[in-house]
Amino acid sequence: MLQKFKGFTRAFWTANIVELLERAAYYGVFIVITLYLSRILGFSDMEAGLISGVFSGGLYLLPTFTGALADKIGFKYSLIIAFSLLTLGYFGLGVLPSILESMGLVDYSGDITFTGIVESAQRWAIVPIMLVLMIGGSFIKSVITGTVAKETSEANRAQGFSIFYMMVNIGAFSGKTIVKPLRDSMGDLGYVYINYFSAAMTLLGLIMIVAFYKSAKHTGEGKTFGEIWAGLIKVCTNGRLITLILIITGFWMVQHQLYATMPKYVLRMAGENASPSWYANVNPLTVVLTVAFITRMMASKTPLFSMTVGMFIMPLSAIAMASGNWFGHAEIDLGFISMHPIALMMIAGIVLQGLAESFISPRFLQFFSLQAPKGEEGMYLGFSHLHSFISSVLGFGLSGYLLSKYCPEPKLFETREAWEAASVNAHFIWYYFAAIALVSAISLIIYGKVIKKLDAKNA
Incomplete structure (x- = not known):
């Protein structure tokens, strides 16, 4: 077993360990970011969705540009900038509530009481803090993967990226797991103190980068910002590619509800004892357990076929999430544990x-590269995650609207009965996402038939 891990440089291991720390920091905060924005800072569901969506979208759009800067100034300096910004950003998220409380806008002692924060412009100080996190995080996505590529050879590159993927998932799992104990011991203030955990993780990463990262500087490599911008315009004016991006956006709009809608939905519908951060861990666990088998099973099929199978699973996922509201409110005894039907069916979804992700994600980049002009695959793949930018903004924005319409914040109502009447159709939220997923799946079939005819005509 240990033999597999030999032959990698110190820079490789440092990059992978700090990736684990950064992912733990990110997912610990991001799984509850909409709850933090609403319960701690008093933002409405729609405002919280907009802020979270722009933040998430920026993390997918900016890496191509910050990656170009990293090639110019060197990976080590880029990582120092990244982890410094992340540490400042997470610390800022932790400190901001205390500043607002000192201004008399909110009282965090006992039950959280808003005493002016909802009407105050001061809470929008969250925006520059999120911008700092966005820029810092955008460096990470390009530099860590770039380090893995540069610090491995053809002989061990596959093993290197396998280690990287393992680190990402360990980090994501651990970050989400710590939220539940914090919330159990501190109530909603746990959403504040998780930021100090994340700041500590990224500060540790910064120290490791300064002390141990000795990779080559790589100064002056890569494309200019002008070349990257020209490439973005080229992709956006390529009808075949932009159509594919828009279709896959439907899949990711539903996938993003793991962070946009699910945490608020289960806490409001299944009760405060629900564990949305732990439920979210079911996703990476499922991917890790199934992706290798499904990829082998689909090896003889075209990428489009595998993607289409995954796309048709997504509406079923959304329907499963909606179905928890069909079974009443009595706990379901599973023998080893009892669960609220909302929570149980959410896990099933x-x-x-x-x-679905196991069918789609491994084959999307392969299929996307085949649609790019010959000789320009690398540049086009740099923008292959445009769908995640679009789906973050649209998915989180739609989530905020649907939550406020069908599953509003209980504290907005004078009585429990009034809230129950307002949220009786809360599960309708998932019907919207089921419809989006189904339209995307059907559109992918049509897309495949159209490009097949076009390719046959041009052959």
Whole structure:
């Protein structure tokens, strides 16, 4: 077993360990970011969705540009900038509530009481803090993967990226897991103190980068910002590629509800004892357990066929999430544990999401590269995650609207009965996402038939 891990440089191991720390920091905060924005800072569901969506979208759009800067100034300096910004950003998220409380806008002692924060412009100080996190995080995505590529050879590159993928998932799992104990011991203030955990993780990463990262500087490599911008315009004016991006956006709009809608939905519908951060861990667990098998099973099929199978699983996922509201409110005894039906069916839906991702994600980049002009595959793949930018903004924005319409914040109502009447159709939220997923799946079939005819005509 240990033999497999030999032959890698110190820079490789440092990059992978700090990736684990950064992923733990990110997912610990991001799984509850909409809850933090609403319960701690008093933002409405729609405002919280907009802020979270722009933040998430920026993390997918900016890496191509910050990656170009990293090639110019060197990976080590880029990582120092990244982890410094992340540490400042997470610390800022932790400190901001205390500053607002000192201004008399909110009282965090006992039950959280808003005493002016909802009407105050001061809470929008969250925006520059999120921008700092966005820029810092965008460096990570390009530099860590670039380090893995540069610090491995053809002989051990596959093993190197396998280690990287393992580190990402360990980090994601551990970050989400710590939220539940914090919330159990501190209530909603746990959403504040998780930021100090994340700041500590990224500070540790910064120290490791300064002390141990000795990779080559790589100064002056890569494309200019002008070349990257020209490439973005070229992709956006390529009808075949932009159509594919828009279709796959439907899949990711549903997938993003793991962070946009699910945490608030289960806490409001299944009760404060629900564990949305733990439910979210079911997704990476499912992917890790199934992706290798599904990829082998689909090896003889075209990428489009595998993607289409996954796309048709997504509506079933959303329907499963909606179905928890069909079974009443009595706990379901599973023998080893009792669960609220909302929570149980949410987990079932998340499992189906993970299966869909295993069919789609490994084959999307392969299929996307085949649609790019010959000789320009690398540049086009740099923008292959445009769908995640679009789906973050649209998915989180739609989530905020649907939550406020069908599953509003209980504290907005004078009585429990009034809230129950307002949220009786809360499960309708998932019907919207089921419809989006189904339209995307059908569109992918049509897309495949159209490009097949076009390719035959041009042959």
